[in-house]
Amino acid sequence: MSLDLIRNGVAAAARKAGRDPAGITLIAVSKMQPExxxxxxxxxxxxxxxxxxxQEAQSRWGALAPRFDGVRIHVIGPLQTNKARAAMxxxxxxxxxDRPKLAETLARLAQERGACPELFVQVNTGRESQKAGVLPDEADGFVARCRELDLPVAGLMCIPPAGEDPAPHFDMLREMAARNGLAGLSMGMSGDxxxxxxxxxxHVRVGSAIFGARD
Incomplete structure (x- = not known):
């Protein structure tokens, strides 16, 4: 099946880069896919x-996750503050x-709950006006603010501009993460x-290459 091809592709890419494949988390992007x-x-x-x-995550996984041990859900899309509690x-x-108001909301909810999901700061490496994410020159300050709020920032995430070589964007994110002492890099999708x-x-986020094109 396609999943096996992607797993093999992840492992081969890791070995080629001199890395342990076990250090890479494959996120199967199930958004808008039928059960x-x-x-x-x-x-x-x-x-x-x-x-x-x-909302889609709740309706799908509320019923499906209990049937399989160890399911872990990653919210990868833009998050409205009024959906933060449900997301957590x-x-x-x-x-x-990707913004101070969301960070403050998550921090308040984390205090209430005594727990918080792992967090990745989304960086708009291409400075695209239509795309979410902290601008590159604001990222260091934003990470520092999240740490002041005691948020568990694990790493950074980016979605390079469509049609551009993604490599410079991945390099930018890696350098930014290293500068801020962050180990996590959520980057790469089906095509890259x-x-x-x-x-x-x-962390690589692969959807269509596993599930096929969405209807």
Whole structure:
């Protein structure tokens, strides 16, 4: 199945880069996919899934996750502050921390709950006006602010501009993470995950290459 091809591709890219494949988390992006496509991937042993919308994650995984041990949900899409509580209840990681108001909301909820998902700061490496994310020259200050709020920032995330060589964006993110003492790099999707791994990705978000094109 396609999942096996991607797993093999991740392992091969890691070995080529002189890295341990075990250090790379494959996130199967199940957003907008029917259960008929998600079930075989679960049955093949995949346990980490990415969802864009909190509501979709709740409706799908509230029923599905209890049937399989060890399912971990990563929220990878833009997160509205009014959905933050729900996101924290279902997500093991949030990859789209991108503004002070969201950071403050997550910090307050983390205090209330006594727990918080792993967090990745989204950086808009291409400075695209239509895209979410902290601008590159504001990222260091934003990471520092998140740490002041005692948020568990694990790393950085980016989505390079479509049609551009992603490598410089991955390099920028890696250098930014190193400068801030962050180990996590959420970067690389179906079309460029091998390049991302070569440039240090620890989490790759692969959807269509596993599930096929969304209907």
């Amino acid at each position: 008929a496509r998600v079930l075989p991937v679960l049955q093949a042993g995949q346990r980490v899934f990415g969802e864009n919308r909190v 209840e279902i997500a093991h990681a949030i990859h789209s921390l 995950y091998e390049t991302a791994i070569a440039h240090g990705a620890t």
